[in-house]
Amino acid sequence: MIDNTLLRDAERYTRERLSDKRYAHTLRVAETAERLARLHGLDPNRARLAGLLHDAAREVGREELLRISEEENLPVSDLERERPMLLHGPVAAELARKDLRVEDTEVRDAVRVHTTGEPGMGTLALALYVADKIEPDRDQPGVEDLRELALEDLRQAAKAALEDSIAHNEQRGRPTHAKSLETLRWLDSGYECPSGDGV
Ligand SMILES: [Fe+2]
Numbered sequence: 498m499i500d501n502t503l504l505r506d507a508e509r510y511t512r513e514r515l516s517d518k519r520y521a522h523t524l525r526v527a528e529t530a531e532r533l534a535r536l537h538g539l540d541p542n543r544a545r546l547a548g549l550l551h552d553a554a555r556e557v558g559r560e561e562l563l564r565i566s567e568e569e570n571l572p573v574s575d576l577e578r579e580r581p582m583l584l585h586g587p588v589a590a591e592l593a594r595k596d597l598r599v600e601d602t603e604v605r606d607a608v609r610v611h612t613t614g615e616p617g618m619g620t621l622a623l624a625l626y627v628a629d630k631i632e633p634d635r636d637q638p639g640v641e642d643l644r645e646l647a648l649e650d651l652r653q654a655a656k657a658a659l660e661d662s663i664a665h666n667e668q669r670g671r672p673t674h675a676k677s678l679e680t681l682r683w684l685d686s687g688y689e690c691p692s693g694d695g696v
């Protein structure tokens with residue numbers, strides 16, 4: 498059960514850690530995630546909490562991201578060691594547990610995997626992943642189609658967003674996280690929904 502006190506604490510926690518610009522993005526993602534949750538029969542407060550916390554570690558420095566990951570025994574791949582910013586989701590999920598006592602593992606998982614996706618990710622995580630890509634200020638090519646798709650089918654929308662982000666990396670000659678490729682395969686392959694709630 499997510500109450501208003503926790504939502505307010507999460508809002509303040511994030512506000513203290515982000516620039517105005519990124520905080521505004523955070524609020525737009527929280528609102529978008531909440532709206533998607535209502536549309537798809539998920540708990541809007543959990544979606545809002547995940548949205549509020551997803552980028553809470555986005556302005557933590559590279560060394561600090563690596564240090565916290567080590568301290569909390571989070572797995573760190575070679576690519577993450579090279580690009581520690583990829584750890585901002587897992588680190589934010591840990592901070593949510595430690596600093597805000599967020600016990601809801603689905604909320605923490607959504608925050609943890611919001612950058613790369615993860616095979617077997619739940620519907621709340623899909624909603625956050627998509628919300629991050631379609632919040633009202635996003636203007637990448639194809640975003641309108643993605644917004645439409647998100648109204649109908651979160652998984653198809655997540656798949657399309659993941660394909661876009663992989664293509665974007667390829668254009669810029671940047672490696673794609675193995676987890677993103679695995680997630681795309683999972684979404685492509687008649688995956689099973691771990692929670693079985695079929696949204
Ligand atoms: Fe992020």
Ligand SMILES: [Fe+2]
Binds near residue numbers: 522526551552629
């Ligand atoms: Fe974000």
